[in-house]
Amino acid sequence: MADDLILDVQDVKKAYDGLEVLKGIGFGLRKGETKVLIGPSGSGKSTLLRCINHLTVPDAGRIYLNGDEVLDTNIDAMRARMGFVFQDFNLFSHLTVLDNVRICQIKVNGTEKAAATQRAHRELERVGLSDKADAYPAELSGGQQQRVSIARALAMDPDVLLFDEPTSALDPELTGEVVRVMQQLAAEGMTMVVVTHEMSFARQAADEIIFMEDGHIIEQGPPETMFTDSTHERTRAFLNVIA
Ligand code: ADP
Ligand code: MG
Numbered sequence: 001m002a003d004d005l006i007l008d009v010q011d012v013k014k015a016y017d018g019l020e021v022l023k024g025i026g027f028g029l030r031k032g033e034t035k036v037l038i039g040p041s042g043s044g045k046s047t048l049l050r051c052i053n054h055l056t057v058p059d060a061g062r063i064y065l066n067g068d069e070v071l072d073t074n075i076d077a078m079r080a081r082m083g084f085v086f087q088d089f090n091l092f093s094h095l096t097v098l099d100n101v102r103i104c105q106i107k108v109n110g111t112e113k114a115a116a117t118q119r120a121h122r123e124l125e126r127v128g129l130s131d132k133a134d135a136y137p138a139e140l141s142g143g144q145q146q147r148v149s150i151a152r153a154l155a156m157d158p159d160v161l162l163f164d165e166p167t168s169a170l171d172p173e174l175t176g177e178v179v180r181v182m183q184q185l186a187a188e189g190m191t192m193v194v195v196t197h198e199m200s201f202a203r204q205a206a207d208e209i210i211f212m213e214d215g216h217i218i219e220q221g222p223p224e225t226m227f228t229d230s231t232h233e234r235t236r237a238f239l240n241v242i243a
Helices: 045-052 072-082 096-108 113-126 143-156 172-187 200-206 223-229 235-243
Strands: 005-016 019-030 036-037 060-065 082-085 161-162 190-195 208-213 216-221
Touching: 005 045, 019 216, 036 045, 045 060, 045 161, 045 190, 060 113, 060 223, 072 082, 082 143, 096 113, 096 143, 113 143, 113 190, 143 161, 143 172, 172 190, 172 200, 200 223, 208 223, 208 235, 216 223, 216 235, 223 235
Parallel strands: 036 190, 036 208, 082 161, 161 190
Antiparallel strands: 005 019, 005 060, 208 216
16 A cells, blocks of 8 residues: 555445446545546446445445555544535534534544534635524525535544535536635645536546546546546547536
């Protein structure tokens, strides 16, 4: 294992009832890198992200976070170091925005309430929602809810952030505010894996794009290469449709 990798995914495989969904996936992520994972629906992107923090348990392969292997036995501690941002936000509807952002700090990390509150306010400011601390999720737009969910992940001070189609549930006019927050995080040196169809984000923020199809990585490379002279017919076909 290369020890300068924050995240090191090696030969991960997963099948559901005999259907192989991940057929041996490996990639690495250095500190501060943003990798964008693209590919057709059903290619295994969500399964791969979920395998990284064992929301789905892989059948084979190894995953290392900062040199420590992710295992069933240490999964709670490992999950605390990986922020996960879901398509559908997953906020607690009965809690205020402030409580959503500080609860995991208190319950999982054992942070003192005052420090957790301070950190929550800092992360809400970072995503442009200082004025919404006392609101409930239902009082917010989808874009605002997704920014709360990003603030919640950031408040845990994660080693890596995993995003699974963070803008797919949003109306088009709300996508931009979430993409801008993600661009800002990438520019600030956050380490991130982002599954998205937002090709403007991929072009602008990705250090590398990984194209997946049918449980395999077909091709990976910097955006300038992938968008302009991909050598693979499948990648070109996909990008022609989506970009
Ligand atoms: P993507 O995120 O790229 O659209 P997914 O990882 O969600 O792809 O799905 C890959 C394949 O695995 C699909 O064929 C999907 O139907 C199947 N799949 C995903 N989750 C499950 C599950 N919990 N049980 C059975 N099949 C699943
Ligand atoms: Mg998916």
